Amino acid sequence: MTASVSQRPRRPAALGRNLAFLGVLLLLVVVVATIDLKLARLVDLPGQLASILGKMLLSPDTPYFGDAAALMVQSIQIAWIGTIMGAILSLPLGFLGAKNVTGGLMANGMRQLLNAIRAFPEIVLAIVFVAMIGLGPFAGTLAIGIHSIGTLGKLTAEVIEGIDPGPVEAARATGANQVQTLRWGVFPQVAPEIVAFWLYRFEINVRASAILGIVGAGGIGEALSQALVYRRYERAGMLIIVVVAATILIDVASGWLRRRIIEGGTKRGGTARRQPELIEVDPNVA
Amino acid sequence: MIRLERASVTYPGGVQALRELTLEIPDGQMLVIVGLSGAGKSTLIRAINGLVPLTGGDLTIDGRSVVRASTRELREIRSKIGMIFQTFNLVRRTSVLNNVLMGRLHDAGTLRSLLGAYRAEDVELAMRALERVGIVDKAYVRASNLSGGQQQRVGIARALAQEPKIILADEPVASLDPPTSHVVMRDLQRINRELGITTIVNLHFLDLARRYGDRMIGMRGGELVYDGTGEAADEQVFRDIYGRSLTADDVLEAQAAV
Amino acid sequence: MTATAPAAPGPVARPARAPRSPWLPVALVLVVAATWWAADGIGFDVVELIASLGRANRIVSEAFPPNWGFVDQTIRPLIETFQMAVIATVIGCGIGLPVAMLASGISNPNRPLLWIDRSVLAVVRAVPDIMYALIFVSALSVGPLPGVLALILFNIGVIGKLLSETIDGIDPGPLEAATAAGGSRLLVNRWAVLPQVLPNYVAYALYSFELNIRASAVIGLVGAGGLGQLLQTQRRFFHYDNQLMIIVELFALVVVIEMISVWLRRRLV
Numbered sequence: 001m002t003a004s005v006s007q008r009p010r011r012p013a014a015l016g017r018n019l020a021f022l023g024v025l026l027l028l029v030v031v032v033a034t035i036d037l038k039l040a041r042l043v044d045l046p047g048q049l050a051s052i053l054g055k056m057l058l059s060p061d062t063p064y065f066g067d068a069a070a071l072m073v074q075s076i077q078i079a080w081i082g083t084i085m086g087a088i089l090s091l092p093l094g095f096l097g098a099k100n101v102t103g104g105l106m107a108n109g110m111r112q113l114l115n116a117i118r119a120f121p122e123i124v125l126a127i128v129f130v131a132m133i134g135l136g137p138f139a140g141t142l143a144i145g146i147h148s149i150g151t152l153g154k155l156t157a158e159v160i161e162g163i164d165p166g167p168v169e170a171a172r173a174t175g176a177n178q179v180q181t182l183r184w185g186v187f188p189q190v191a192p193e194i195v196a197f198w199l200y201r202f203e204i205n206v207r208a209s210a211i212l213g214i215v216g217a218g219g220i221g222e223a224l225s226q227a228l229v230y231r232r233y234e235r236a237g238m239l240i241i242v243v244v245a246a247t248i249l250i251d252v253a254s255g256w257l258r259r260r261i262i263e264g265g266t267k268r269g270g271t272a273r274r275q276p277e278l279i280e281v282d283p284n285v286a
Numbered sequence: 287m288i289r290l291e292r293a294s295v296t297y298p299g300g301v302q303a304l305r306e307l308t309l310e311i312p313d314g315q316m317l318v319i320v321g322l323s324g325a326g327k328s329t330l331i332r333a334i335n336g337l338v339p340l341t342g343g344d345l346t347i348d349g350r351s352v353v354r355a356s357t358r359e360l361r362e363i364r365s366k367i368g369m370i371f372q373t374f375n376l377v378r379r380t381s382v383l384n385n386v387l388m389g390r391l392h393d394a395g396t397l398r399s400l401l402g403a404y405r406a407e408d409v410e411l412a413m414r415a416l417e418r419v420g421i422v423d424k425a426y427v428r429a430s431n432l433s434g435g436q437q438q439r440v441g442i443a444r445a446l447a448q449e450p451k452i453i454l455a456d457e458p459v460a461s462l463d464p465p466t467s468h469v470v471m472r473d474l475q476r477i478n479r480e481l482g483i484t485t486i487v488n489l490h491f492l493d494l495a496r497r498y499g500d501r502m503i504g505m506r507g508g509e510l511v512y513d514g515t516g517e518a519a520d521e522q523v524f525r526d527i528y529g530r531s532l533t534a535d536d537v538l539e540a541q542a543a544v
Numbered sequence: 545m546t547a548t549a550p551a552a553p554g555p556v557a558r559p560a561r562a563p564r565s566p567w568l569p570v571a572l573v574l575v576v577a578a579t580w581w582a583a584d585g586i587g588f589d590v591v592e593l594i595a596s597l598g599r600a601n602r603i604v605s606e607a608f609p610p611n612w613g614f615v616d617q618t619i620r621p622l623i624e625t626f627q628m629a630v631i632a633t634v635i636g637c638g639i640g641l642p643v644a645m646l647a648s649g650i651s652n653p654n655r656p657l658l659w660i661d662r663s664v665l666a667v668v669r670a671v672p673d674i675m676y677a678l679i680f681v682s683a684l685s686v687g688p689l690p691g692v693l694a695l696i697l698f699n700i701g702v703i704g705k706l707l708s709e710t711i712d713g714i715d716p717g718p719l720e721a722a723t724a725a726g727g728s729r730l731l732v733n734r735w736a737v738l739p740q741v742l743p744n745y746v747a748y749a750l751y752s753f754e755l756n757i758r759a760s761a762v763i764g765l766v767g768a769g770g771l772g773q774l775l776q777t778q779r780r781f782f783h784y785d786n787q788l789m790i791i792v793e794l795f796a797l798v799v800v801i802e803m804i805s806v807w808l809r810r811r812l813v
Binding site: 024027028031032034035036037038039041042044045048049052073074076077078080081084115116119120121123124127128131132133134136137138141142207208210211214215218224225228229231233236240243244247248251 | 585599604607627630666675684688758762766787791
Binding site for chain 3: 335337361362363364365366367368369371373374375376377378379380384387388389391392394396399400441444445448454
């Protein structure tokens, strides 16, 4: 130690950060240079959008509201049945996928399976099911249900792995068997979070089921895509208004319910509990 | 000169934190404020730089009213007032130098500051401020890697980088151990004496207040109950401020002994 | 412990069974009723379902094995999917940063502005990405451009929500310090908010890139470029083996990108 305290240090080079920044920049330049976006078309965009949005939002096809609402209700029904399906089937799979419930090998295998299911977007699953069992809400429900098993199963496993090991140890210490330990040591700790996730998944599934009709899997999506393809913007506007209103309404109601459930869990459990990071489950896609 | 005239603060919940307080603080003074928590010390300090707006009365600094200042004027007033916090309020994820450079935000130019391309003068001021508190060697270290005492010295350097005329310190040693508390208080005293910066410090511990303050005021329930020197404050004064006799909890040295 | 056990108090009446939350049975009944109603509405029938799955044999045998020879024709759309995701992520996350800062009460104390930004964000998020794609395709005709625009809106929604929630949870102390030092709102956010959320921001950007890869494959179904557009053409001609090939590629792409992104994110936070 020869340097005196008053010696000013040299500014360290932020090599890693600069490299990452340069890398992203380079990637962007290469991508922009190689993709053929036909940017010239952007010139038309403001005019086109103004005309389309004007027809959609300023003069929506109000007499069509009843039909649009009925189709949205079908989308919500698809989302609901899909969520119930996903919730029921994901619960045992989630338990099997938690390292502190089953051994490492079993848990790992189950996680890989759940990840694999999750990797298929709902609409791709819908394409598969439409091909297999025909057009209609059935295919959409299956698509939503299967995808939900993947996402909910993974989250369930993660929540279980994050629990306080104390009560589990205590239950084991009293001589409880595996199932009893799960029922009384694990389940009470995770129930509020998991139910909250089911509700959250329902919100996401409503958004997803609203578009599945594009590939013929039921709900409001088919009418919407037809309206836009045939440029019946007034009708499309009515449909979009119904979708957005229903989605926001369900979000608000479900969000309120989720907060109640999580806070209720805090009151009983004693320890402050944050809603788990929702980064893994974002609406629209996932 | 800071002048409060019948200054009152009532919070939205109805709590009256300041009740018609009248007070004059001459330039260059080291003023220590003591009182129980909830006595209005923090409110008083934050009223001076407008972080807490007055709900009644007036507060002027060198004749300019803080109460009637526009957003822009308020920023200008604040630029001349450094502030030091109990919990340091550093951005822990960034470097010490970036934290100190926050003291230059008022003058660094929006675009330059946005890009982090500070002028050499601003960096120089920040470095000098760090030298004054003796931790310039940590300039490029992340703030979270420093000890509590070092973090508070970064907080002081941040205030100094503003080239302030006034420094407000809100319980600056409440999160520190006794030896470090003395180091930080001595730093503040030195800055007050060497640079002639008016320094206003909230303190919980009476022995620190008596030792470092030119002048001591006591607050209770939002009102002034004592104004004088530390030495002159006797047992009766303490009873007025604390509503009870002095106990070991009120003295830092006794805390250290525990 | 030297103290002896306290003297046993007289017998205390045992409490009655703790009342169960009255909402639990109500909730259960509601859930069952809703499920019944929904199943009825879409004509859900397990027997019918199994029967139709049994009839799916023909399709499955046509799809298997996937047409490996089709890979050549998928390369360009695959690259296009990737390109769309990169551009949309960079632009969307760039716009998403100020949008997120305006959407948190910590970084934006202006109530009316906060309310407007949050409302716009809620509407932007309520419209599914594929619906944006439909609208932009309608306005600009088919190709990757409408796809990129749709993804940008989608990214603004994702970043706006996730990042504004992160900002809600940061330490407000540094903001007070920067405000007290006379910093303007913009600079306070730059130096007291951004450094606190930067790792999260980068993680969310990676995450939305991951979502974009999936989404950019999907929005092609309505003509917005990439793999999805190819999938839609193959659907029209009932080339099940080609479709399966595309789905296999899509799966591989999603899994690989997710693995890389998760690895990077873990190093960040």
